[in-house]
Structures are given as C-alpha cells and as structure tokens.
Amino acid sequence: MAFVSLFALYQMIQIQKSYEDIVQNDMNTMIEAQELESNIIRELSYIQKLGLTKDERLIDQIEKLKTENHKKLNELVTKLRTEADQREFKKLQIIYTNYNEIEKLMIEAAQQDDIREFVSLMDKKMAETLADKMMNNVEIIKQGIFEQQQIDNDKVNHIRQLVLITTLITILLAVAIAIVFARMISTPVKLLDKHASLMADGDLTQQIPNIKNNDEIGHLVRTFEYLQEQLKQMVAKIQVHAEQVASTSVELAASTEQTTQSTEQISLTMQEMAANSDTQVVNVQETAEFIDQFQQGIVHITENANDASTGAAKTSTLANNGMNMLRETIKQMNGIGKTVDQSVNVVTRLNERSQKINEIVDLITNIADQTNLLALNAAIEAARAGEHGRGFAVVADEVRKLAEQSGNAAKNIAGMIIEIKEDTTKVVQSMTKGNDEVKEGILAVEKVNIAFEEILTSIQHVALTSDSTLNAAKAMEQYVTKVISAIEEMKKGIEGNASFTQTVAAASEEQNASMEEVRSSIESLSYMAEELRELINQFKIA
Template sequence: MEKQAKTVSAWQYMGRTVILAGLGSQLIGIGVILGNGITGRAVLYNLVAIFVGGALLGAIIGGANFRRFVVPMKAIINHVAFIAQGDLTVRLKETNLRALGPLGKTLDGMVESWEEIIKQLDVLAEEVSEASRELYQAADQNSQAAGEIAQVMQQVAGNTEFQMERTNVGVNAMQEVAQAVSGITGTALAVAGTSAKAAQDAQQGEVTIREAVSQMGLIDQVATDTISLVKLLGERSQEIGRILEIITDIASQTNLLALNAAIEAARAGENGRGFAVVAEEVRKLAEQSEQSAKMISELVEEIQAGAGRSMEAMSGFGAEVNNGRKLVEEAGGIFARILVSSQEVAEQLQGIKNTSEDVMGQVKEMAASMEKLRDLTNETSGEVQQAAGAAEEQLGFIEEVSSAAGSLSEVAERLKQSVKMFKI
C-alpha cells in the first residue's frame, strides 16, 4: 500500500505523558507538603524534586506504553486500511504486535472469514446470474406460450359468447313460436267456442225469428182491428158532432125564447116579475148548454183529428208490419244458413285445434332442447371465461417472474461487481 496510516509521534506521546505525570506528581507533592507541614525553601525544593521524579517516571512509562500499544496500533491501522480497500490478502504478524497480538489475531481471523464469505458470494453470484438468465429465458418462452394461449382462449371465449347469443336468439325464437302457437291454439279454442255459441245463438235466433214472424202476424191482426175501431170511433165522433149541432141550435133557440119571455115579463110589470126570473134562469142555462156544446164539439173535433191521424199511422204501421214480417222471414233464412256455416267452421276449428296442439307439443320439446343447449353453452362460456382469466393471470405472473428474473440478474451482476472489489 502506497499511503501509510498516520499515528501520533513518539515525541508527542512522550510530551503529553511527561506533562500529565508532572502535573499529577505536583498534586501529590502538594498533598504531601501540606500533610507534613513543610515550609520555606523546602517547599520549592520538594516540588521541583517531585516534578522531576514524576516527569522521569512518566517518560519511562510513556516510552514503554508507546512501544507496547502505539507502535503495534500503527500496523493494525494500516491493516484495517487494506481491508477497507478490499485487499484481504494481507496478514498481521502477531510477534510484531506485542500487547495487541490477540487483537491482530482476531482481525486476521475476521479477514479469513470475510475471504471465505467473499469466495462463496462470488460463486453464489455466478450461480444466481446463470440461474436468472435461465429463468429469464424460460419465463420469456412461457410468456410467449401463455400469450398465445390467452389469445386462443379469448377467441374461444368470443366464439362461445357468439354461440351463446345465437342460442339465446334461438331459444327466444322458439319461445315466441311457442307463444304464437299457444296463442293460435287459444284463439282456435276461443273461436271454436264462439262458433259453437254462434251456432247455438243462430239456432236460438231461428226459433226466435219464427216466434217473431208469428208475433208480427198477431201485431198485423191487432193493427187491423185497431184501424177498424178507429174508423168506428171516427163515425161515432161524427154522430156526436151532429148531435152537438142539434143541441147548440136548441140552446140558441132557448136563449132567444128566454129573451122574448123576459121582454114579455117586463111588459107585464109586477105580474110578470116571477116569470122574468124564470126566463133569466132559462137563458143562463141555455147559454151554459151552448158553451158546453161548443166545448164538447171542440173535443169531438180533436178526437176526430186524432182518429184521423191514428188511421193514417195505423195504415202506415200495417205496411211496416208487413215489411217487418218479410224482413224477419228473410232473417230466418239467413240464420239457418249461419247455423250451417257455424257448424262447418266449428268442425274446421276443431281440426285446427288438434293440429295446433300437436305443433305446440313439438315446439315445447324443441324449446326444452334449446334451453338445455343454452344452459350447456352458458356453462361452457363460464368455464372458458375462467380459463381465459386464468391464462391472463398466468401471463401476468410469468411477466412478473420475467421482470423478477431481470431484476435478479441485475442484482447478481452488482453482487459480482461488489465481489470483484475484494482482493482474495
């Protein structure tokens, strides 16, 4: 080693030791002088003598200690400096270390242990470097393989999802077909029921039509009888009108006679007063009779007018009744044809219902098969997704291993560089 370690020189060490020994002896001398009661010049002499003696003793002891400890320490410091610079080949000579021989032996043992450790670290670093390179290569190959596997699994997962979507579409379509067939069957049943009800209603309608025709005949007869009665009422009203005319004439004549009687009673004076009262009463009765006759005449005229209108209405009603009877008879024929058609439709609908039920059974079987296929595809898709996820996780793990292998290789290289710093 070019540069030597610096330590304290012998003169510096001796000077410090002599000064410390002299001062210590002076303190002891002062204690002795004070203890013995020495005074005068004897104090100075004693102090000088004690100082010189202490200094000589310190120089002797310091020189011995310098040779025993300081000189060997220089060799130890130099040795530690070599170790600090990585040189583990230097050894201390225990015979030259005097009192520090055990320390030198311990340092040599420590250096030998370090040397062995460094050798092992060198071998280990080489092995780790080689292993990390192999691991990196294997991880790289596995990463490529895992990437291909993950890609294939993703494609398989995509195909499985597409197949599951198509299967779902098929299942939905079969369900819609099943619903449609079920709706057709239900509609056929409903129409069959409605057709049967229509046939029953048509049959009942035919009966009702026959009853209506019979009833229309009765209504026609009643209308004819009513017309006859109305005609008779008109004739009786005319007769009542003629009678009322006679009554009105009689009332008018009675009124004139009462006026004449009142005039004659007035001419008779007192003798004709009672007759005048009777004539006045007769006149009033005649007027009331005439008014009543007029009122009855008006009522009879209204009855005649109503009878005339009734005659016209009943004549029209009779014609309408005849037309209605013809229409009802035609409706009866239509109902008969409807009854026949309803029976034919009911038979056809029964055949449609049977066919729809057969188709419905087949559609249900196909729908159940499609649902099983969908469930199986769904399970397969889940397993493929899990496998794809596992492949991706494995790829990530391999990438982590590859990264760790790279880091380990770098650490091994740094360790080798660190080991190279030591000289063994």
C-alpha cells in the first residue's frame, strides 16, 4: 500500500513538473516573440532615421538586427506547438525576407542621397504590413498558449483524479487484507496467552492446545511444548539439589564456628604486640606528610613564580607590539588626513567644472530652441511648396523632433548638474568633518601610546620581582628535599622493626575475616535453600 501511494505521489510530482516545464517553455516562446516584435520595430525606426540623418552607423545596427531577427524567426518556428502557428510564422518569414530586399534598396538610396527613391520605397507600405503581421502573430501565439495551457490543465486535473481514486481503492483493499490476516493470527495467539498465564502461576500439568499450523504460529506452539517439558525436568532436579544443599550447610556452620573462635584469640595477641610500633610509624608518617605538604607548597610557589615571570615576559612583548602598532596607526591616520584634504580639493574643482558644464548646457539649449524655430519655418515653406516640398517637410519635421529631444536632454543634464553640485557640496562638508575627526583620533591614539609606555615600565618591574622570588623558592625547595630524605630513612627503620608483627596480625585478621565470610555465606546458603524449596513447591509437575 505504501509503495503504491508513493508511486502515485511520484507520478503526480512528475506530471506537475512536466506541466510546469511546458508552461515555462510557452512563456519563453511568448517572450522571444515579443523581443522579435520589438527588434523589427527598431529596425523600421533605424531605416527611417537613416533616410533623415544619413548616419552610416545605423547601417551596422540594421544589419545586426536583421541577422538576429532571422535567427529568432527560425527558432520560433521550431518552438511553436501548433501547426497553425508555425504556418503563420512561415508567412511572416516570407514577408520579412521581401521587406529585406526593399530595405536593401532603401539603404542604397540613402547612401546615394536619393531622397526621392528612398521616399518612393517607403510608400510601398511594406513596413506597416510587416509590423501589423508581427503584432497579429504575437497575439495568435498568446491566444494559442492560453488555449493549450487550458487543455494541459484539464489533462493534469483528470490524471490527479485517477491517481486519487486508485490510491483510495488500494488503501481499502489493504485494510481488508489486514483485517483477515489479523483474525487468522489472533485466535491461536490468544490460546497461547492463556496457557502461558497458567505456566506463570506454576501449573505445568496442563496440555497445550493442538494447533497444526505450519507457519510461525505453529512453530511457536511447538516451542511452548518443548519449554513446558524442560521446565518440568528442571523443577524436579532443583527439588533434589535443594534438599542436599540444606543438609550440607548445617554441617559447615558448626565447623566454622570453632575455627573462628581460635582465630580471634590469635588476632588479639598480635594486635597488642604491634600497637607500640604502629604508634611510632604514625608519628613519623605525620611528620613526613607535613614536610611533603610543605615541599608541595614550595613547588607551587616556584611554579607560580615561573608562570609570573613567563607571563611578564609575554606581556612585555605584547606591550612592545602594541606600541609599534599604535605608531603605525598614527602614521596611517596622518596619511588618511592628507588623503581627505586632497579629496576635498578634488571635489571643489569638480564643483567648479560642473558650473562650466552648466553654462555649456545653457548654450546647447539656446541652439536647440533656434533649431526648432528654423525647422518650423522650413515646414511652413515646405507646405507652401506643395507636393514638391513634401520630402523637405519630412526632413524639417525630423529636425524639429531632434531639436526638441536635444532641448529636453539639455534640461535633464542641467537638472543632473544641479544635483551633482548639491552632492559635491555635501561631500566637501562631510570630508571636512571627517578630517577634523581624524585629527582628534590621532590625539587619542597618541595618549594611548603614552599609557602603553607606562604599562611597559610597570611590567618590566614585575618581571624583575618575579625572577627574585623564583630564585628564592628554588633554593628553599632544595633544602626541603634533603630534610625529606632524612625522614624517609628514619621511617624505613621503624617500619622494618614492626613489619613482622604487622604481617602476623594481618594474617590473623584476614583468616578471621575469611571465616566470618564463610559463616555468613553458609547462613545465606541455608536461607536460600529454604526459599528454593518453598519456590519449587509452588510448581505442579504431576
């Protein structure tokens, strides 16, 4: 059941992933179609600008867009999911190819300054047809993608319903099978549970129910039969051995009592003999322990003095390093102050140049206004000329647009220059404030440097004191070592005199303790034998 559910879940995830991939591909196709539409419109715009401005750089941009558009058209034809969309884009390819031929003639006319031929080619309306066809194809792609997504969404929902129904049916079948198997297993298990309860109460005379299953339940029943037979045999043997243990423990108890009394008498005599020697050993031991503690204290003092000396040396080194770092910091902060001063000068010069650029922008604005007036006058003259001045009117209109764009750009630049002047003024103020703070930081670091010098002097004094303490502690440690050696020799002599007496007394004590343990073990054994008999009597084996 779990496998089927997991498989169904996996299939649903794969379906969802495939659906998301399809949607993503459709969205990418639509985006590429919109990019193609934008490129074609840009190409048409560049052709018109070429006829007005004769700018040779536009030809390179047109050729670049033409190559890119042909590539995108070929890719889109292969990515479209319906044959109808593919046919429409193939028609668009034909129209675009025809337009490229006319476009080539228009470029040649523009290069030869043949305005009449250029305008004549533009009047063929091929550009408008191409743009309209491109926009229609983009709308067709959008509509096709939406409709295909609706179809795919319906298919996914249908598959989800089928998977859900299949999973529910599988779960119901699994539950039914589990109930049947549970009933087949529970009946013999209940019988075994009842018989096990009787065995736990001590009744080993009951017969196990006859269950002829050849599965694990049947094997369990036969194991219970073997267990019951083994328990009967074990209980019978334990009854015999318990009687034997009880009788033997009584005999051992009487013999142990006599041996214990003799051992106690010997132990008392030997303890009196060892009393005096023990007293002397204790006194010497206490003296040795006192001297040993004194030596440990001296060793501890030596270690502390050594650590203090080492720490003072390390601290002195760190203080020297800190002073060096402070000196480097002062140098760097002085360098930062100089850099900030230079930056203030640079920003001030930038502010002055921004003012000059603003004057140039005002001049460009005046030129653009005059150009706009000239273009307006040219348009009026072209209108008076009638049909012969039509091409000149187009040129005049483009000149007027360029003049307006130049004027707007000049206004934008003027606004940006004002913002730059305001920002540079703020930067100058911030840098001046930062320079003052750097100077204050230099003074603070110099104060810290003086404090470090005082700390270094104190640390050097501490190091000298630690060295003197360390030398005195080492001399005292050598003297105490000699005293300890003399006390150890005295202790060995006293211990040699008392060793024999202590050995005999210890042996007597050990024998007495052993006999006490034996007697205690015999009593425990007798008690356990009695408990074992009572426990065995609880079982019925016949």
